Amino acid sequence: MYRRLVTMARKKQYNEQEVIEKATALFWRNGYEATTVRMLEKEMGINQFSIYSSFGNKQGVFLESISAYKKQISCITNKLKASKNGKEGIKQYFYDFLEFAKEGSKNKGCLVTNTVNEMKDVSDPIIMEKLVDFASTIRQLFIANLLQEEGSKEGEVQRKANYLMNCLLGLSVSSKVYDQRKLNDTIEISFLNI
Amino acid sequence: MYRRLVTMARKKQYNEQEVIEKATALFWRNGYEATTVRMLEKEMGINQFSIYSSFGNKQGVFLESISAYKKQISCITNKLKASKNGKEGIKQYFYDFLEFAKEGSKNKGCLVTNTVNEMKDVSDPIIMEKLVDFASTIRQLFIANLLQEEGSKEGEVQRKANYLMNCLLGLSVSSKVYDQRKLNDTIEISFLNI
DNA sequence: TTTATTACTAAGCAAACGCTTAGTTTTTGT
C-alpha cells in the first residue's frame, strides 16, 4: 500500500485483503467510532504497527473496509443491475439486503447506512463522500429499474426513487430491532403504491 | 435531585430544568457518545462538580435530557393524540416532526432515533429501554389514528403502523441530508398506499 | 557471510475521556 521496494526484505506475514475483511466485519458489527485500534489488532490478528504501516491510520482501515463491503454486497447490487422487471427487481433487492445483513437471529443493518447515521455533520468529509457516493449508486439503480415500468415519467421516477431510498434507510435501521415477519410485511406495504 | 437538606445552606446558582434543556440541545445536535462532559460543562454553563452533584453522571444527564425532549415534542404528540381524521392526522405529524427538528437549513433528526441508531446491541440497557418506550408510544398513537379509518381491521392496522414507523425512521435519518421539497414528496408517496 | 531493507514485537507517548476530591465561598440557624 504505502510500500516502495528497492531491494527485497522480510515478507509480510499476513494478507492485506484477508485482514481487511476481518476489519470490515468488526466495523459492521460495532460501528466506526466504537471500534478501537486495540480491537482491530485482535480481530485482524496483526500488531498495531502492521495496521498503520499497511493502511496509514484508523480512517485508512475503514476506507478499505468500505471497499471490501462494496465488493461483498456486489452480488446483490449486480443482481439489481441485471434485473429487467421494474419495481419487482427493487423489491427483491430489499429482501436480498435483509438476507445479506443477517447475523444469526440479529441483523447488522448496512455498514454504509450505519456509518452515515453515526457521522455528525461533516466531521469526516473523506469518509462521508465515500458513503454518499455508495448511496447514490443504489439510487441510480432504483431509477433505472423504475424506468422499466410502462409509462414511467422522469420526475415521478425521481420522487419514487427518493421514497424507496427512504424505505430502505428505515429498513436498515429497523431490521436491527424487529423480526423478519414484520420486516416482510413492511416491504410489501412499501411497494403497494408505486 | 440527590440532595437531602437538614439545614439550609448555599443555594444553587443555576436552574436544573434550564441547564438540562441546554444539555438536550447539545445531545440532539451531537449525539450521546460524541458529547463529552467538558462540552456539557460549557453548554450548560456550570462546573463538572455541579453536573455530577445534580445528575449523578453523564448517563443521568442524558436520561433527564430525554425527558426534556419528550416535553418539548409533546406539543406535536398531543396534537396527534387529539387528531380525529385518521391517517391524515398521522401525515400531519410527519410534517410537524420535520418542522420540529429543523435547525436553520439543516435538520437534527429525532433525538430518540439518533440515539437508537448510535447504540450498538444493548450497550446501555437503561437508556435503550427509555428510547424503545418512547418509540412504542408513537406507534400506539399511529394505531389509534389508523383505527379511526372506516373498515379498518386490527391485523392490517398493526402492519400499517409498522410500515409508518419505518417511514418515519427513514425520514428522521434522511432529513439530515435531503432538502425539504424531496422530503415532502417522500411523505406524500408514503401515504398513498395505506 | 555480510549487508541493507523490511516486518515484526512490545513498550510508550500525549491527549482526551468520565469522574473525584481538596479547598474555598456562600448561605442559614443559633
Next chain:
DNA sequence: ACAAAAACTAAGCGTTTGCTTAGTAATAAA
C-alpha cells in the same frame, strides 16, 4: 458572631484513545 451544611472552583485521578518508536528478527542481493 459563630458553626454547620451545601455549592462553588479548579486541579487531578486512573483509564483509554489513536498513534509512534526503539529494538529485534527475517529476507534477499552482494
